[in-house]
Amino acid sequence: MNETEGTKKLPRNRSLRKIKRALRNPDPSLVFFYLKDVHISSRVELNDELMNKLLKFMKSFLQNDIFIKNDFESFMSKFLKKVTSQSPELHIRCISMLKSAVSADPSDKSNDLEFYRTMFGYSKIYTIFKDQIKSLFTEGAEPEFLLCLMKLLDNHKLIYKNLLPVIEKLGMFLDQHIVDRTVIECCTALHCAGRTCPELFNNVFVASLLTYLIDLLVDPQNFIFIGFSESKIIINTVETLTDILSSNMEQTDADLRKLSMGLFRLLAENIREYKRSTVYEEIMVVLSATACLESIFKLFLKAGNRNIEFLDADLLNFTVFERSVKSKESYSSPPDHETNKTGTVDQRLHLEFERPFKHHYNAQCQILRDDFIVSKYKFLDLFWSLTNTFERVEFLNDLCKIEASYKLFSVLNNLKSNIEWSDLIVFACNAPKKENYIPFIFDSRYTKRKEHHIFLSIFLTNLINTAKESTDVSMKSHTKSDDSRRELIYFTGGMPFVPDSCL
Numbered sequence: 162m163n164e165t166e167g168t169k170k171l172p173r174n175r176s177l178r179k180i181k182r183a184l185r186n187p188d189p190s191l192v193f194f195y196l197k198d199v200h201i202s203s204r205v206e207l208n209d210e211l212m213n214k215l216l217k218f219m220k221s222f223l224q225n226d227i228f229i230k231n232d233f234e235s236f237m238s239k240f241l242k243k244v245t246s247q248s249p250e251l252h253i254r255c256i257s258m259l260k261s262a263v264s265a266d267p268s269d270k271s272n273d274l275e276f277y278r279t280m281f282g283y284s285k286i287y288t289i290f291k292d293q294i295k296s297l298f299t300e301g302a303e304p305e306f307l308l309c310l311m312k313l314l315d316n317h318k319l320i321y322k323n324l325l326p327v328i329e330k331l332g333m334f335l336d337q338h339i340v341d342r343t344v345i346e347c348c349t350a351l352h353c354a355g356r357t358c359p360e361l362f363n364n365v366f367v368a369s370l371l372t373y374l375i376d377l378l379v380d381p382q383n384f385i386f387i388g389f390s391e392s393k394i395i396i397n398t399v400e401t402l403t404d405i406l407s408s409n410m411e412q413t414d415a416d417l418r419k420l421s422m423g424l425f426r427l428l429a430e431n432i433r434e435y436k437r438s439t440v441y442e443e444i445m446v447v448l449s450a451t452a453c454l455e456s457i458f459k460l461f462l463k464a465g466n467r468n469i470e471f472l473d474a475d476l477l478n479f480t481v482f483e484r485s486v487k488s489k490e491s492y493s494s495p496p497d498h499e500t501n502k503t504g505t506v507d508q509r510l511h512l513e514f515e516r517p518f519k520h521h522y523n524a525q526c527q528i529l530r531d532d533f534i535v536s537k538y539k540f541l542d543l544f545w546s547l548t549n550t551f552e553r554v555e556f557l558n559d560l561c562k563i564e565a566s567y568k569l570f571s572v573l574n575n576l577k578s579n580i581e582w583s584d585l586i587v588f589a590c591n592a593p594k595k596e597n598y599i600p601f602i603f604d605s606r607y608t609k610r611k612e613h614h615i616f617l618s619i620f621l622t623n624l625i626n627t628a629k630e631s632t633d634v635s636m637k638s639h640t641k642s643d644d645s646r647r648e649l650i651y652f653t654g655g656m657p658f659v660p661d662s663c664l
Contacts, residue, residue, distance in 0.1 A: 184214040189222040201243040212251040257309035311357040348398040355401035378449040379431040381442035400456040418464040454540040551579035570601040
């Protein structure tokens with residue numbers, strides 16, 4: 162090796178060593194901090210072990226509670242272009258974690274995607290895509306990864322050709338009214354295809370499938386084999402289908418007007434029926450129906466419907482998991498199953514499962530309660546455009562019950578005009594996780610007002626004092642346990658956020 166070659170390889174080797182050291186850290190905030198210190202002048206190749214660590218880091222970082230905007234998206238987009246991998250599949254999985262790669266807008270032709278098409282080669286992308294579809298019903302698929310592959314492929318004919326078995330299976334479910342466990346995998350593929358090439362689906366098929374999925378979500382029996390994380394895949398598919406119908410809808414389409422009215426009524430009736438239930442499967446119906454309200458109501462309004470007399474004023478004036486959760490024997494001990502004409506079996510009738518709620522309150526209950534409250538206010542924020550009504554006391558009660566309140570604030574738009582910081586300041590200063598309130602107190606709607614500056618001063622003083630007290634306790638204990646770091650705010654790249662691991 163001559164002197165010139167050694168000089169060229171040295172910076173690359175130094176960059177690789179820095180990347181390895183950064184990825185050794187268990188804390189994703191520190192990994193991000195050290196990766197930003199790596200200056201890559203030429204392409205660096207990462208082996209499968211490093212790519213797996215990079216993927217694990219990205220997933221962990223994005224699961225954190227981000228309270229103030231950071232440059233993770235833009236930095237990682239540039240970083241992933243500067244590295245190569247022995248495994249294109251792992252590289253694409255990392256890319257799929259970025260919002261720019263899985264943009265919901267099918268017309269978005271990102272330059273990044275064109276760059277990656279050239280990097281990986283079209284044939285390799287297609288091979289990975291085919292393998293994913295082949296293993297869909299045996300191994301499942303991550304929606305973001307499958308969506309990214311479809312966007313990279315950017316070929317509607319090839320996508321349709323490979324998804325034909327999925328579409329045929331869904332057609333069988335619709336014709337024979339079958340509820341099968343594989344509907345989750347079908348929804349994953351359909352959601353991705355609907356976001357990538359919505360023109361593949363006609364209104365009749367979409368309307369039939371939308372009705373089928375809503376019926377599935379409002380039947381408590383189905384939650385024997387569907388968990389809430391899986392129901393989210395169905396809910397996302399419902400949103401995709403309503404978007405397709407909305408974009409294809411004409412103002413004079415009477416059938417779609419009736420469909421949207423019927424589905425909206427169905428969701429409202431099931432929420433009304435089960436809202437006070439303490440049965441696990443029925444609570445899941447309420448959670449799922451509430452999560453679908455916003456998208457179905459958008460379709461309801463787009464179709465020209467304005468009649469909301471069938472809605473109770475207090476339809477959503479409640480919160481889930483306030484009492485002990487139990488299981489109804491008729492749900493957990495279903496009747497004997499029968500094989501249908503096609504030879505497939507309705508799997509919900511013989512699937513063994515463990516009840517996920519053995520206690521009145523646990524972390525999972527809180528997560529689901531947070532999801533319910535966020536879904537509730539997504540709908541109420543849209544509903545406000547028709548009624549101009551706002552239940553102030555109910556909102557403040559929900560604020561006491563939600564843990565990740567920043568998620569609630571992030572979905573508010575119309576309702577902001579009814580929310581005053583004279584109410585919120587007491588909640589913000591006494592919240593266990595005050596960081597949740599940072600984005601909302603700095604919202605431009607409020608900061609434009611001079612009188613809001615006093616609330617800013619009170620909140621920031623309280624936040625700083627709390628951080629000082631936590632730091633003092635940590636220094637006195639001389640430990641690095643999670644408990645001693647619970648209230649500390651981490652700064653990464655100059656942007657503060659609180660990692661989940663520290664909360």
